[in-house]
Amino acid sequence: MATTIMEQEMQQTIEQLNVQWNAAFNRKDATGLAALYHEKAVVSPGNGQTVVGRAEIQKLFQGFFDAGAHNHTIEVIATGGEGDLIYEVARWNANLPEKDGKKPVMRGILVQNFQRLSGGQDWQSSSHVWNAASE
Numbered sequence: 001m002a003t004t005i006m007e008q009e010m011q012q013t014i015e016q017l018n019v020q021w022n023a024a025f026n027r028k029d030a031t032g033l034a035a036l037y038h039e040k041a042v043v044s045p046g047n048g049q050t051v052v053g054r055a056e057i058q059k060l061f062q063g064f065f066d067a068g069a070h071n072h073t074i075e076v077i078a079t080g081g082e083g084d085l086i087y088e089v090a091r092w093n094a095n096l097p098e099k100d101g102k103k104p105v106m107r108g109i110l111v112q113n114f115q116r117l118s119g120g121q122d123w124q125s126s127s128h129v130w131n132a133a134s135e
Helices: 005-026 030-034 054-066
Strands: 037-044 070-082 085-095 105-116 123-130
Touching (some): 005 070, 005 123
Antiparallel strands (some): 070 085
């Protein structure tokens, strides 16, 4: 099935947002990562809990960095949306510190919703939910 120009633009926008997200994560920049989220964004890290707002999101990611999470990647499975709201379903992957000669990998599926800021081309995540499994 042929994709429309709008679908291509949506895919490109999400890919660009993922590049920014991975770059901030892989720099271990919790402040920069939290800035990619809407000020009232909701995040659920796959543990049955949620955090709300940039300050809490920053603390969440700082905890991951303190635990040694690194080398994060995102592979888009599907995108959708309309107008000022778009979403992605994707596979994610990250490494944990080497332990006992093994290099643990965490992976899972994520769903992330993005909202375009009024009057602009900038997008922010409004909700981000993922599950996690280790190898």
